[in-house]
Amino acid sequence: MGYLANTLIFGLMILTCHLAQTYIFCFPVKLCKIIAWYGLATMLDFFIVDVIDFADQNPDGDLFKLYNYYQKTQNAGVVGLFLTLLIQFAMLILNFFIFYNYIAFVHCDARLSDIYLRISGIGRGYHMPFDNEVSWNYLKQTYSLGEINNNRIVVNKLRVPQNYNNKDAFIAKSYQF
Numbered sequence: 001m002g003y004l005a006n007t008l009i010f011g012l013m014i015l016t017c018h019l020a021q022t023y024i025f026c027f028p029v030k031l032c033k034i035i036a037w038y039g040l041a042t043m044l045d046f047f048i049v050d051v052i053d054f055a056d057q058n059p060d061g062d063l064f065k066l067y068n069y070y071q072k073t074q075n076a077g078v079v080g081l082f083l084t085l086l087i088q089f090a091m092l093i094l095n096f097f098i099f100y101n102y103i104a105f106v107h108c109d110a111r112l113s114d115i116y117l118r119i120s121g122i123g124r125g126y127h128m129p130f131d132n133e134v135s136w137n138y139l140k141q142t143y144s145l146g147e148i149n150n151n152r153i154v155v156n157k158l159r160v161p162q163n164y165n166n167k168d169a170f171i172a173k174s175y176q177f
Helices: 003-024 029-043 045-056 062-073 077-105 111-120 136-148
Strands: 154-160 170-176
Touching: 003 029, 003 045, 003 077, 029 045, 029 077, 045 062, 045 077, 062 077, 077 111
Parallel strands: none
Antiparallel strands: 154 170
């Protein structure tokens, strides 16, 4: 596969992960890690192929294809080598941009972006939960898993009476899985 094909496959993986997190509200963490490693390999694909070509001593490898073409047609192979490096640098920048956006905004439901917002204290778009609260995505995922496994999550409010001198009763929550 070529560099552009790897970039397109990486983009499709990111799109699948993003759509699953948006509409299904869950995506396996292991698949997120596989996508991250694939993105790193896609970003460094040119260097990996070049090392293999140098180790194999292949003069017709990917690094030397334009060099050989320009050497045969115009007797100026350096131009082909320059064009190859320029194209591969542009692909490296594109893949780095895609990889950064995946890690920051999609990977593990944008956990890195959430951590940055909490540490920086900017305060837009995050909510610090109380001790016994869970996130909305976690609650939806737990509820979906409960529905899939034929388990129903039921929350009942129980009134716990106090002494007779206080009219208000405590309210406790009972969770059944």
